[in-house]
Amino acid sequence: MASLWALYGAPSADTPARFDRHSLLMKAADGRPLGRAGPLADAAARNAFPDLLVKAVLSIEDRRFYQHVGIDPVSMLRAATVNLDSGGVVQGGSTITQQLVRLRGLVGREQSMNRKLREAFAALWLGFHMDKDAILTEYLNRVYLGGGAYGVLAAARVYFGKGLAALSLAEAAMLAGLIQAPSAYNPIRNPEAARQRAEHVLDAPCEDDGRAGKAPMRAETPDRPERLPRIDVPEFRATGPARDEGRRSRSPLRIVSCSGS
Numbered sequence: 001m002a003s004l005w006a007l008y009g010a011p012s013a014d015t016p017a018r019f020d021r022h023s024l025l026m027k028a029a030d031g032r033p034l035g036r037a038g039p040l041a042d043a044a045a046r047n048a049f050p051d052l053l054v055k056a057v058l059s060i061e062d063r064r065f066y067q068h069v070g071i072d073p074v075s076m077l078r079a080a081t082v083n084l085d086s087g088g089v090v091q092g093g094s095t096i097t098q099q100l101v102r103l104r105g106l107v108g109r110e111q112s113m114n115r116k117l118r119e120a121f122a123a124l125w126l127g128f129h130m131d132k133d134a135i136l137t138e139y140l141n142r143v144y145l146g147g148g149a150y151g152v153l154a155a156a157r158v159y160f161g162k163g164l165a166a167l168s169l170a171e172a173a174m175l176a177g178l179i180q181a182p183s184a185y186n187p188i189r190n191p192e193a194a195r196q197r198a199e200h201v202l203d204a205p206c207e208d209d210g211r212a213g214k215a216p217m218r219a220e221t222p223d224r225p226e227r228l229p230r231i232d233v234p235e236f237r238a239t240g241p242a243r244d245e246g247r248r249s250r251s252p253l254r255i256v257s258c259s260g261s
Contacts, residue, residue: 042153043141046133048164053152056176057140059204062096065136070097070127071120096139097123103142145175146182159187173198 058065064072072095098119101107107118126135145155152175156164160171167175177197178185187194 040148040154040158041150042157043151044137044153044164046137049137049140049152050164050167050172052169053164053167053172053175054136056172056201057152057179058096060176060201061099061179063205065096066132068095068127070123070125071095095123097126097135100135100139100142101126103139143179144182145178146186147188169202170195170198173201177201 062072062075064075068074075095101119101122102109106122107115109115130138141151141153143152144150145152147155147158149155149158153164155175155178156162156167156171159174160167162171174185174187174194174197177194177200178187180197184190185194185197
């Protein structure tokens, strides 16, 4: 009965992510890339996500993901304690499963106790009806990471111009850090904030499978750096007006691809 109440009026659990606008990739007549307009969404299979990326996301978003059943009272208590000590909201207690409930639009987004209770029951329902890898895969393919990118595969292409398998440790940490605040930690517009957030990701305890203990992700990486290097992010990948060396490009515009639902 609780599940029926939590999911009443919600869209089908099998409803895929949809975007109302197409994505346009634009190039000048001479082939130089100018930018992209509209959202970009790409999906990947679970085995396509490199371990570095998965560990980075779990360490900062839901370190007990493989141990709880959709909601995590331990994380909720820890977040409440941290927020109380700091006098403000600096840490959330939502699990990846709860975040997926919101990404699916199952319970709405209004700030109310009713919505929070529905979200918790819906997360429990998902936890019992989907296996962990399925939940993680859908989450990594749906989550918004700024720059019009939905999903980590799209974000890797938008920010770094590469696929998931080619991501470095620093790039994986930056993508994981984007989840909390995509605009604030955008590596194109705010490279230093993105780097500092990535450092925080690497220093977060990693308990992704219950075996890693509480060592930070940085310590689990064989080639762990003491400080992340600056990452060369192609400027043309930023959305917005196309620019060439600080001046608006006057080259003829050519649309080379279009994607969307």
